[in-house]
Amino acid sequence: MKKIPCSYENCKNYRPHWEKPEEKRGIQFIEVSDDYNGPVYCSLSCAILDGKMFLREKKTFNLDN
Secondary structure, eight states, rough: OEEEEESSTTTOOSSSOOTOTTTOOOEEEEEEETTTOSSSOOHHHHHHHHTTTTSSSSSEEEBTT
């Protein structure tokens, strides 16, 4: 297993908690299999903001874009 960073470029700018709005949480790492190659997201928010997940029109994932 290996850890790779979240594929959303602005993931590092999120705040860890509403009580500490001035603190950034930093980039999140996700554990994947050693042979995995592709985008990976730490949360639904990151996937949606990166345009890889949609909540309307019965679309779920679109990783080919």
